[in-house]
Amino acid sequence: MSSIRTIGFIGYGAMASLMGRNLIQAGHDVVAYTPSGRSNGAEADVPMLASPRLVAEKSDAIILCVPNDEAENRTLHGEDGLLAGLRHSQLVLDTSTVSPEQADHLAALLKERGVAVLDTPMSGSTPEAEKGALIMLVGGPEDTVERARPILDCIGRITIHAGPAGSAARLKLVVNGIMGGTLNIIAEGIAYGLASGVERDVLFDALQELAVISPHHKRKIGMGQERNFPSQFPTRLMSKDMGLLLEAGRRCGVPMHGMAAASQNLAFSSRHHADDDYSALIAQMEQNIANR
Template identity: 35%
Template sequence: MAAAATPLGFIGLGMMGLPMARSLLRHGRALVACDPSEAARDALSEGAGAGAVRFAATPAGVAETAETVVLVLPDSKAVAQVVEGPGGLLAALRPGHLVVDMGSSLPAETRRLAAAAAERGAAFLDAPVSGGVAKARDGTLAIMLGGDDEPCARAEPVLREMGAPPIRTGPVGSAHAMKALNNYVYAAGLLAAAEAVRMAEALGLDLHVFTDVLNASSGRNVATETKLKSDVLTGRYAAGFQLGLMRKDLETAGSIAAETGLDAPGLSLCRALWAEAVEKLGPRVDNLEIHRFLGQRETAPR
């Protein structure tokens, strides 16, 4: 296929990155990838067509072959290491290069790295996603996209192979800001739903009927619609998004509150509760285990 003629760089084959890379392969892309995990590299190679995947030892090695490089990394610290660390992308960037950060990064850091890339004639965009592992597997992610018009237009065909047409959010850094604020709103809705379920349970109410009432009424949100019956009431807790990553996104939202000088007490409450939950349950459990955490907390003194 024509798309396979020019390889696409892909760095980060974790829980989200691996299915996103596989989605690109299904669309006929050839990938030059980089990830320290041998298991992740083997998983990407498995089932791929002949010559569809090859690996570079360093991020710089990816940029030496691919003009467009997608990053799917856990946080800004990891992005900075990949871009600026030993063997990093920055030293290999040249005019015409396009770097697309599809993780959830700090907006201020994204703007800083974009400026560093621009000094070398390259473009750096932010394109975080929403939808979790299931939509990453299906190639149906919601994607936000921040940056100038010309590089965004170049990135869109690639992004459409991993999800819906991207929503343009404005200048570079705006997409990461909107993603963090979106996840705060989700976390607040999930917290309210989990607390309400715990109270309904204590009253002896039918929790399935209560969920139906929420979803037919003004309390409806994405957590009540897609998570309560399948994952919370069953104790399955398998939404595919880690508790620690939710805490990280809430901290990013907190950095935005600090940057803007806005007092956000609801956000402060969510940050405190998620920090406590991560301390008690660990960062790798599913974010829906906030419901289990609430059940384990000591009852507040009356």
Template identity: 30%
Template sequence: MSIKHVGLIGVGLMGHGIGKNILEKGYKLTVMAHRNRAPVEDLVSKGAHERNNPLAVAKESDIVILCVTGTPQIEQIVYGEYGLMGAVREGLVIADCSTAEPASTVRIAADVEAKGGHFVDTPMTRTPKEAAAGKLGLMTGGPDAVMARIRPVLECFADTIVHAGPVGSAHQLKLINNFLSICHAAVAAEAITVAAKAGVDMKALRDIVMAGGAASVMFGRLINVPLSDDDSAAQFAIRNARKDLRYYTNMTEQLPVASFLAETAHQITVMADNMGYGERFIPRLIDVMMTVNGLKK
């Protein structure tokens, strides 16, 4: 059964790019109303239909893509009043592009499958720039047959698709990936702060780090803050980093695995959030570290 009509819930920074590319590839698109009207209205102007709740979106869709903050929002969308469960039927696929707790993903998938549908995890990597360009990276978790059926839709907005295994495995992989990325950012923020305190030339720091074994994509993004006060290369809110690290440590505790570095990085993001940086992008961990160390007021 081919997919012709796509639903999209979560038309924010990432969701707008996803929806734009789905429309450009010729699929019918229904989006759910969003507090940020600009991206919704842009997609509607391009041919999308707008509905007020998840149930209405799902009733006219072959696949519903979720692109929201995390597990509480997903569970509300699925189980809440006018939730997706009311429209689950044979063949309906719900693809969760959010970063979520794997245990919840597995539970939801079982409930959706009991009604004849499929719930799969398809979390993303990269930024809104790649979302707009149709070049996101996706991890997928779910049955091979289901993934093959929805792959043409996923390829509308992703140029890298890695199958992780059964339902829940992609969200596990995403949490590990984000743990690495956020910890790299925390380490880079501390290193840049030390360099500032010591009077090290920032251009020299960038050139030597990026030319050797200490190089990382995240360092390359964060060093733009002291060089040009530019945090746009990593448009990911510190509050979301805090959430993702807590999901990761919840997962490690359930395994169980000791996760010393994740706990430390999580507390750095908690501190940053408490200092008022929660909605700022992750490179602003540099400002937090400089404030704590008396280099910034």
């Protein structure tokens, strides 16, 4: 094992708690902070500390896993914030899906303090997190990537070094945009098939056989067929990520008409299925045609 013994989490929800379990199995000690003092709605199986500052003070490396820019900034500042407890040369990995501007801001902020930081958003949902099979997207200096590799190898099956700081945050929006955009196309196709009279199970079973549909989306189609949407990736977070992508595309002058349509449908689905898996968009489309 590396010299990194204790790993502290800021945010310890569904994904982070599974990553933490794999790190513990690899011999690391894990501590965590959440505003509620709880993990994923339940009592945590690791020590829950009272502030981000305490997590920084008691850890060799810190993993951020929070839902958005605002949540991340709330954990950073103030006398009990993460910045108040960080030490020179400490290591911070930000696995959150945040805006490119937030990733750039965090990198600059920690560089000023002599703290090593990587943006390390992951591709994968809870099944991959449980198996330690996430794809880790990493932005930052090569030497910092190598320093973090023992952690990355515990929680992911592959690490993709996307480039300098902020690169992985940008790549993650591409990945999630393709996921959300493709799911929207599938949901629209299913809605047409059902409205036109194709028998429901025939339709869903046929889609499971097609090579053009990814294994990830076949899993989502299966949820749609069963009308059961365990929250592997909540709709509210996918909707948030689509919004981040559209704003980032606007800043770059890139038209994203298809992504915009998907974003609108996912935003509507989030009103009814915020904490369900984002594949609940299939159910929302099915409900829409049933009401006509």
